[in-house]
Amino acid sequence: MSEHPGVLERLLSGDVTALARAITWAEAGDARFQRVLSGANERVGKGWRVGVTGPPGAGKSTLVNEMIGAHRAADRTVGVIAVDPSSPFTGGALLGDRIRMDGRSSDGGVFIRSMASRGSRGGIARATVDAVDAMDVFGFQELLVETVGVGQAEYDVVGAADTVLVVLCPGAGDGVQALKAGILEVADVLCVNKADLPGAERLVSDLEEAVELRAVGLRDGWITPVISCSAGKAEGIAEVMSALASHREWLEEGRLREHRSVRRLAQVRRAVAEALDVELWEAAGWRDRASHLLENGKAHYDVVADLINGLRDAVREKTEGSTKER
Ligand SMILES: Nc1nc2c(ncn2[C@@H]2O[C@H](COP(=O)(O)OP(=O)(O)OP(=O)(O)O)[C@@H](O)[C@H]2O)c(=O)[nH]1
Numbered sequence: 611m612s613e614h615p616g617v618l619e620r621l622l623s624g625d626v627t628a629l630a631r632a633i634t635w636a637e638a639g640d641a642r643f644q645r646v647l648s649g650a651n652e653r654v655g656k657g658w659r660v661g662v663t664g665p666p667g668a669g670k671s672t673l674v675n676e677m678i679g680a681h682r683a684a685d686r687t688v689g690v691i692a693v694d695p696s697s698p699f700t701g702g703a704l705l706g707d708r709i710r711m712d713g714r715s716s717d718g719g720v721f722i723r724s725m726a727s728r729g730s731r732g733g734i735a736r737a738t739v740d741a742v743d744a745m746d747v748f749g750f751q752e753l754l755v756e757t758v759g760v761g762q763a764e765y766d767v768v769g770a771a772d773t774v775l776v777v778l779c780p781g782a783g784d785g786v787q788a789l790k791a792g793i794l795e796v797a798d799v800l801c802v803n804k805a806d807l808p809g810a811e812r813l814v815s816d817l818e819e820a821v822e823l824r825a826v827g828l829r830d831g832w833i834t835p836v837i838s839c840s841a842g843k844a845e846g847i848a849e850v851m852s853a854l855a856s857h858r859e860w861l862e863e864g865r866l867r868e869h870r871s872v873r874r875l876a877q878v879r880r881a882v883a884e885a886l887d888v889e890l891w892e893a894a895g896w897r898d899r900a901s902h903l904l905e906n907g908k909a910h911y912d913v914v915a916d917l918i919n920g921l922r923d924a925v926r927e928k929t930e931g932s933t934k935e936r
């Protein structure tokens with residue numbers, strides 16, 4: 611019973627303006643997005659999701675651009691979401707694509723959209739995964755998400771992917787030890803970009819050692835490969851693509867279902883948390899109650915306890931009530 615059957619139908623028929631609209635709704639946490647997606651649930655999961663993360667300036671966008679090229683050369687369609695492109699693609703190879711965002715790409719097989727985490731209402735992870743779902747429903751075969759790997763929200767974003775590609779590069783003080791904890795753990799494929807720069811070989815061998823010591827990426831027998839490339843020179847791209855394809859094959863040999871259901875569950879959990887926040891804080895009057903209690907000198911944890919206990923009691927009453935009715 612969508613209020614906007616038009617958008618869903620147009621999305622399914624390959625209209626990019628409908629896709630752009632749906633993503634805008636996803637970004638804004640607009641309820642119309644949920645209706646569109648619910649109407650196309652069976653189409654979610656057809657595309658392959660690759661999350662690309664790594665420190666700022668590692669060359670993620672440059673590599674993503676090369677990946678787009680490789681997919682297009684093989685006649686596969688690509689949808690890309692770039693989360694918080696710092697200094698919007700400046701210096702990166704996607705610079706030329708910036709003006710082609712929002713689906714106005716001259717190549718209909720490519721769709722690139724950037725998303726700002728600051729502007730979006732609610733969680734960026736929820737908004738981004740929703741946006742990728744929309745590109746999936748639209749029918750893009752390859753779904754890429756670029757995010758700067760720094761915080762939990764970014765890990766949540768790449769964690770929702772089928773394959774996580776972590777891009778690193780040699781440079782001041784970033785030995786393996788200096789890498790932000792967590793970034794190696796999420797990697798299904800590790801890529802040392804800027805292989806043309808000094809220190810790249812050292813970083814590759816350090817990473818290989820870390821993988822051997824099983825400090826990173828060992829999951830059910832998948833051993834994270836370490837690939838070096840120079841995205842800026844379009845070198846080593848085939849090796850990166852082949853490592854990604856191997857991970858896909860490995861998942862498709864039997865683990866994909868479980869892999870995805872864990873991610874789906876996390877997606878539900880994030881959406882529940884976000885919806886509950888709105889529901890309780892706004893609709894159920896928690897904001898007013900909380901500010902009232904604070905004004906009366908209650909400590910903030912006592913306010914929290916008051917609210918949570920109140921909720922628990924309400925749930926209990928409801929459960930007991932419905933048991934009695936039976
Ligand atoms: N030497 C060298 N420079 C590269 C290579 N690939 C990318 N770069 C340069 O590294 C800089 C950062 O590239 P981006 O692709 O924007 O990096 P990014 O990881 O997307 O950066 P953020 O999105 O800002 O975190 C740019 O100046 C690129 O030209 C490479 O293979 N070798």
Ligand SMILES: [Mg+2]
Nearest residue numbers: 670671695702
């Ligand atoms: Mg970038």
